[in-house]
Amino acid sequence: MSSRLDSHWSAYERAFRGLLLRSRPRRLQRGVELLQARVVRLIGEGRASNDALAEVYQRCRRQTINRLCRLRGRPRRAEQLRLLLEASLPEVPYGLLEPAGSPDFHCDAGLGGMARWLRAAGYDARFWPGVADDELLDVTQHSDAILLTTDGPLTRRAAVVWGVVPALLVPLGPGKREQFQWVARRLQLRRQAARCMDCGGCLLPVPKESVRDEIPPRTYPWCDDYFRCERCGKLLWRGTHWQRIEGYLLGQ
Ligand SMILES: [Zn+2]
Known part of the structure; x- marks a missing residue:
């Protein structure tokens, strides 16, 4: 899968989660998986992946608006609520409009x-x-x-x-x-995959020798995996702090 399509997937996944949280929060992850399965099915039927994602998103957006109007709208103001929601829920996920990403x-x-x-x-x-x-x-x-x-x-x-x-x-x-x-x-x-804890940027692997000058002398001999935050530029490695956090996350 190309990285462009990857970024589309993740933008749509965020958008799916946001839509579902508004109306069906108890089945969030299951709901996201069902939507993704629907996308995969459409691609299997020959649809281009971007078209399949957009189609499933549009349908979920419509269903969310309908459901919220049923749940929240008193008949007297249901139409205003529908207009408000249609204006608020974008027809294209924001993550696609701004490549820098939401x-x-x-x-x-x-x-x-x-x-x-x-x-x-x-x-x-x-x-x-x-x-x-x-x-x-x-x-x-x-x-x-x-x-x-x-x-x-x-x-x-x-x-x-x-x-x-x-x-x-x-x-x-x-x-x-x-x-x-x-x-x-x-x-x-x-x-x-872990992100930079300071800023949330993605961590890109970097060859150990290319960052040798930045590695503390006591770390260099025992650690081989280094990463650079693509957003703030910080160099990180799988040290004891990182391993402790991974241990906590495994136990979540
Ligand atoms: Zn960072």
Whole structure:
């Protein structure tokens, strides 16, 4: 599969998750898998992969709008809700409109630790400390990201209740790791290739000798696998910190 198609798949996967979270959050991962199976079936029938993805997305978008109108719309304002949702849910996933990419998650001020754990598990998460609620809702609405928040009143705002913004209220758990485990279970997140924990960028393998000058002398003899964050440029290696985090993630 070409990397261009890969990026389409991941943009659509994010968009599928965002759509499903608005109306069928309990079957999130299963729902994503069913949609992907439908795409594969269409490709098997001879459809071009981009056309198959777009067709399945459009159908899921229509079903989401219909379902939300049934769930939330009082008859008197059902039509307004339909218009609002049609304007809010893009006909093409935002991740395809902006190649720089929309992240998978936006984490509010209470969830900085969550953003780091999500990145270690392979998801692109943006941390928003000190941002106003309105801006956070607005920026999430215009992306394919899911908003994670510990702020109850924020999730009772109309944009969230009506399904315009996909958001999940995270309980104030005993620890950051437990909070991450709760989200990973709730959204049935599967582990992916680790991302940079500082910024969420993808990690690209680099030959050991090409970065020799940057490797601490005590690390060089025992570690052979090095990675460069494509976003912030940081050099990382599978050190004890990384291995400990992988151990935690395996136990999630
Ligand atoms: Zn980085």
